[in-house]
Amino acid sequence: MTTPPDKTQLILSNTLIGKLSENSRDTSELEPYLVVLSGSDQGKQYKLHHHQHVLGREPAVDILIPDPKVSRRHGRLWVQNQHILLEDLNSTNGTYVNGKRVAKHKLELLDRILLGDTYLKIDYKRANEAKSEQALYAAANLDAMTNILNRNAFMLRAQQELSFCKRNETRLTVMMCDADHFKRTNDNFGHLAGDQVLKELAKILNAEMRQEDFLARYGGEEFIMLLRDISSDAATTLAERIRLTVMRHAFQYQNQPIPTTLSIGVCSCRIMADTSLEAIIQAADDALYRAKKNGRNRVEIDAR
Numbered sequence: 001m002t003t004p005p006d007k008t009q010l011i012l013s014n015t016l017i018g019k020l021s022e023n024s025r026d027t028s029e030l031e032p033y034l035v036v037l038s039g040s041d042q043g044k045q046y047k048l049h050h051h052q053h054v055l056g057r058e059p060a061v062d063i064l065i066p067d068p069k070v071s072r073r074h075g076r077l078w079v080q081n082q083h084i085l086l087e088d089l090n091s092t093n094g095t096y097v098n099g100k101r102v103a104k105h106k107l108e109l110l111d112r113i114l115l116g117d118t119y120l121k122i123d124y125k126r127a128n129e130a131k132s133e134q135a136l137y138a139a140a141n142l143d144a145m146t147n148i149l150n151r152n153a154f155m156l157r158a159q160q161e162l163s164f165c166k167r168n169e170t171r172l173t174v175m176m177c178d179a180d181h182f183k184r185t186n187d188n189f190g191h192l193a194g195d196q197v198l199k200e201l202a203k204i205l206n207a208e209m210r211q212e213d214f215l216a217r218y219g220g221e222e223f224i225m226l227l228r229d230i231s232s233d234a235a236t237t238l239a240e241r242i243r244l245t246v247m248r249h250a251f252q253y254q255n256q257p258i259p260t261t262l263s264i265g266v267c268s269c270r271i272m273a274d275t276s277l278e279a280i281i282q283a284a285d286d287a288l289y290r291a292k293k294n295g296r297n298r299v300e301i302d303a304r
């Protein structure tokens with residue numbers, strides 16, 4: 001629990017986070033936020049409300065930390081009156097504050113929290129500060145048109161997942177999905193119609209994933225998915241389901257139907273010490289090439 005900052009703390013905090021000192025600002029406007037300081041979600045922030053927030057890696061938690069070393073339900077934050085309490089929920093790798101393992105801890109403003117490999121801190125911000133920082137986060141990590149991860153953000157997360165799979169010898173699946181004859185879509189219906197199709201494709205793919213999986217726009221009309229620990233049979237079933245969903249979806253632009261199909265290349269492999277991310281993506285890309293060559297609107301899989 002963080003006691004709301006007094007003036008001295010605020011000046012110090014602002015110096016640390018590189019903002020201009022605002023000695024006179026009114027602390028009553030400040031709201032508590034949990035800020036992610038490292039890892040693939042670096043820069044992301046969560047407004048803390050006056051109740052408990054569960055942190056962890058499973059989809060149902062309030063604050064999802066996409067770090068393989070974080071437990072599914074790792075810990076919780078309680079905002080109570082003027083304080084913020086951090087409690088470990090019997091996590092595997094523990095909850096640390098300023099380098100010390102804690103079971104339950106009343107947070108101070110400058111405390112550094114460590115869950116798995118992810119550093120976090122509490123900060124107090126005005127709503128407009130938080131909004132502009134969130135916009136910066138989105139610009140760095142998200143594809144502006146589809147609002148899913150961009151390629152760079154995906155590669156960062158995928159490297160983390162690969163390290164986890166190496167330690168645990170689990171499977172990793174990469175799925176490359178590419179809209180068929182998309183040049184024709186643009187030529188026949190216009191670029192705006194093409195954009196509309198890409199936005200809807202992102203929504204469909206997003207809905208098919210588990211929350212711990214990652215989806216990104218990899219290139220123009222190409223999407224990439226990373227799925228942890230599913231069998232090659234389950235990956236094939238999922239890819240087939242996605243292909244059928246897209247084929248049956250009624251894409252439209254200005255009331256004009258736009259028939260759209262996907263070709264999907266899948267690489268599903270058990271991760272060895274020397275497996276590289278580039279090699280898995282290349283194998284998925286090769287499978288995608290085969291799907292195109294073998295007639296499009298189909299799935300090809302490389303299972304290792």
Ligand SMILES: Nc1nc2c(ncn2[C@@H]2O[C@H](COP(=O)(O)OP(=O)(O)OP(=O)(O)O)[C@@H](O)[C@H]2O)c(=O)[nH]1
Nearest residue numbers: 179180181182183184186191192194195220221292
């Ligand atoms: N509307 C729209 N089109 C895009 C975007 N990014 C890439 N494209 C278009 O996607 C098309 C991709 O064309 P190609 O690489 O020839 O592939 P294709 O026509 O889909 O053919 P196959 O992949 O072989 O089935 C190009 O015409 C690009 O201009 C985008 O953001 N919006």
